[in-house]
Amino acid sequence: MSTQAIHLLSPSFPSSRSLSNLPASSRLLSINPIYLPFTLRRHAFPLSCNCSSSHTPVLSSDNGFGSKSVVAHATASAIDVDAVTEAELKENGFRSTRRTKLICTVGPATCGPEQLEALAVGGMNVARVNMCHGTREWHRNVIRQVRKLNEEKGFAVAVMMDTEGSEIHMGDLGGAPSAKAEDGEIWTFSVRSYSPLPDRTANVNYDGFTEDVRIGDELLVDGGMARFEVIEKVGPDVKCRCTDPGLLLPRANLTYWREGSLVRERNAMLPTISSKDWLDIDFGIAEGVDFIAVSFVKSAEVINHLKSYIAARCPGCEIGVIAKIESIDALKNLEEIIRASDGAMVARGDMGAQIPLEQVPACQQKIVRLCRQLNKPVIVASQLLESMIEYPTPTRAEVADVSEAVRQRADALMLSGESAMGRYPDKALSVLRSVSLRIERWWREEKRREALELPEVASSFSDRISEEICNSAAKIANNLGVDAVFVYTKSGHMASLLSRCRPDCPIFAFTTSTTVRRRLNLQWGLIPFRLSFSDDMESNLNRTFALLKARGMIQSGDLVIALSDMLQSIQVMNVP
Numbered sequence: 001m002s003t004q005a006i007h008l009l010s011p012s013f014p015s016s017r018s019l020s021n022l023p024a025s026s027r028l029l030s031i032n033p034i035y036l037p038f039t040l041r042r043h044a045f046p047l048s049c050n051c052s053s054s055h056t057p058v059l060s061s062d063n064g065f066g067s068k069s070v071v072a073h074a075t076a077s078a079i080d081v082d083a084v085t086e087a088e089l090k091e092n093g094f095r096s097t098r099r100t101k102l103i104c105t106v107g108p109a110t111c112g113p114e115q116l117e118a119l120a121v122g123g124m125n126v127a128r129v130n131m132c133h134g135t136r137e138w139h140r141n142v143i144r145q146v147r148k149l150n151e152e153k154g155f156a157v158a159v160m161m162d163t164e165g166s167e168i169h170m171g172d173l174g175g176a177p178s179a180k181a182e183d184g185e186i187w188t189f190s191v192r193s194y195s196p197l198p199d200r201t202a203n204v205n206y207d208g209f210t211e212d213v214r215i216g217d218e219l220l221v222d223g224g225m226a227r228f229e230v231i232e233k234v235g236p237d238v239k240c241r242c243t244d245p246g247l248l249l250p251r252a253n254l255t256y257w258r259e260g261s262l263v264r265e266r267n268a269m270l271p272t273i274s275s276k277d278w279l280d281i282d283f284g285i286a287e288g289v290d291f292i293a294v295s296f297v298k299s300a301e302v303i304n305h306l307k308s309y310i311a312a313r314c315p316g317c318e319i320g321v322i323a324k325i326e327s328i329d330a331l332k333n334l335e336e337i338i339r340a341s342d343g344a345m346v347a348r349g350d351m352g353a354q355i356p357l358e359q360v361p362a363c364q365q366k367i368v369r370l371c372r373q374l375n376k377p378v379i380v381a382s383q384l385l386e387s388m389i390e391y392p393t394p395t396r397a398e399v400a401d402v403s404e405a406v407r408q409r410a411d412a413l414m415l416s417g418e419s420a421m422g423r424y425p426d427k428a429l430s431v432l433r434s435v436s437l438r439i440e441r442w443w444r445e446e447k448r449r450e451a452l453e454l455p456e457v458a459s460s461f462s463d464r465i466s467e468e469i470c471n472s473a474a475k476i477a478n479n480l481g482v483d484a485v486f487v488y489t490k491s492g493h494m495a496s497l498l499s500r501c502r503p504d505c506p507i508f509a510f511t512t513s514t515t516v517r518r519r520l521n522l523q524w525g526l527i528p529f530r531l532s533f534s535d536d537m538e539s540n541l542n543r544t545f546a547l548l549k550a551r552g553m554i555q556s557g558d559l560v561i562a563l564s565d566m567l568q569s570i571q572v573m574n575v576p
């Protein structure tokens with residue numbers, strides 16, 4: 001093997017090898033007085049399993065780029081990798097892999113097994129279920145189908161459960177898919193649950209509604225999809241005149257405004273996690289979801305509370321808590337919230353109903369940057385391709401919006417209505433895919449490596465070593481133009497530190513647990529693999545090369561950097 005190795009070894013490296021083993025061609029970087037390098041043996045790689053025959057092609061699909069790809073699965077093999085990524089790597093090599101992760105909200109349009117599989121084949125990394133809608137039975141069925149797909153067809157789709165939160169919203173419109181409010185019409189918004197629902201009436205889920213609103217207030221449906229003026233209060237009913245006609249959708253969000261400001265009366269006291277949310281959270285824990293996204297977070301306290309609840313309720317289970325930034329309070333307490341969370345979502349839908357729309361883009365950029373600095377995955381959500389709910393192609397403006405989120409290097413983009421109830425879920429996903437790939441490539445071609453300062457996030461000296469190793473490895477990777485960085489990580493932490501650096505090449509993250517592997521699927525540039533490995537990097541690398549070569553995912557001569565969080569080492573080498 002051509003071992004152009006750089007070794008960077010930490011104090012924890014076992015001291016059984018001597019400095020004289022260091023090949024003349026290798027360079028030694030040190031962060032510690034103990035230099036204990038090792039070299040990789042040049043030998044034939046034993047094939048520890050019959051990998052190539054263990055994966056059976058299960059489907060052939062058009063991946064949205066005009067090429068047919070065979071998607072394979074490999075339940076019995078010693079290394080688990082996402083079937084779609086495997087096909088991409090085989091076909092087009094390292095540079096073809098998408099770095100930006102994609103989340104699809106699953107709804108009536110996509111809850112069937114074939115539809116879910118089509119999304120997985122189309123590149124869905126995370127499936128989101130929104131507890132605002134549907135029954136628990138419905139959600140359970142979706143979650144189990146996703147798990148089945150992972151087990152049977154070699155995907156690693158993570159599941160994110162999104163809580164309803166204590167938002168004020170309308171009821172179900174008596175089963176109608178939508179209702180049109182026309183200019184000047186008088187509508188009744190009532191805290192009484194009418195059934196059947198009279199014409200031009202909507203139920204409101206918040207008991208304090210009639211007390212909070214005042215005559216003259218402006219009532220906005222879905223942040224302005226329709227507007228009303230409050231003209232009269234009659235017991236539990238609030239009469240409103242439509243001033244901006246629009247479509248009302250079931251359970252649409254309601255906000256009320258007074259003299260140009262959002263009214264936050266008793267509703268500001270509503271708990272972030274309602275009693276229904278706690279039941280949903282228990283359900284999510286029982287169903288083994290990977291992430292819980294918390295709606296309308298106001299402070300770090302609620303995140304800490306939920307995290308300790310999960311830890312007590314399910315010791316050892318690793319559910320990531322994602323803070324949805326969608327309220328004025330969340331923006332006020334942004335940094336402490338992000339620090340407390342395992343990631344954040346720029347929930348532009350509700351955010352745009354709480355702050356002036358023109359402020360949303362700046363908030364997005366700020367949240368994306370801050371998350372990256374604090375090493376937390378960040379999701380940009382809502383209305384990315386809204387017109388594709390009805391039309392098969394996006395608007396130019398939507399493509400520009402998606403491009404901007406990719407250019408900001410957000411970890412993930414999310415589809416909501418486009419995949420939950422739209423007419424073209426697969427097409428919408430394929431637009432996210434192609435735009436991400438194109439913008440990422442453009443970025444690399446232009447060598448636009450932004451000078452975003454990455455502050456130290458480590459909380460211990462050992463973590464600092466990992467952090468410095470990752471920062472250096474990313475720099476080396478870019479300067480040498482390596483094909484991939486390999487990282488062996490048990491907790492996933494070192495993979496996330498590497499992802500934070502947003503290197504030019506993909507990051508192969510090897511981890512021993514399927515749970516960690518699914519969680520890493522939310523993070524920028526990571527290709528998570530499940531692999532059992534030891535503390536012996538030499539044998540880990542030998543095994544990995546053999547397994548990946550046997551499956552056609554890497555080739556002799558590819559230049560890779562390998563890191564490990566057990567040894568805290570960096571090596572640069574050509575695949576033998």
Ligand SMILES: Nc1ncnc2c1ncn2[C@@H]1O[C@H](COP(=O)(O)OP(=O)(O)O)[C@@H](O)[C@H]1O
Pocket residue numbers: 105106107108130132133134135138249251349416417418420421
């Ligand atoms: N589980 C579900 N059951 C029925 N409809 C759903 C479901 N999930 C999502 N939807 C539909 O998709 C739309 C977009 O989803 P999403 O953005 O998650 O919700 P919301 O519009 O409430 O913020 C919803 O308004 C709803 O009409």
Ligand SMILES: C=C(OP(=O)(O)O)C(=O)O
Pocket residue numbers: 130132162295324326346347348349350351381382416
């Ligand atoms: C993602 C969002 O939350 P939800 O769809 O649950 O309202 C949002 O408001 O943008």
Ligand SMILES: [K+]
Pocket residue numbers: 130131132162163164165295
């Ligand atoms: K929600």
Ligand SMILES: [Mg+2]
Pocket residue numbers: 295326347349350351
């Ligand atoms: Mg929201």
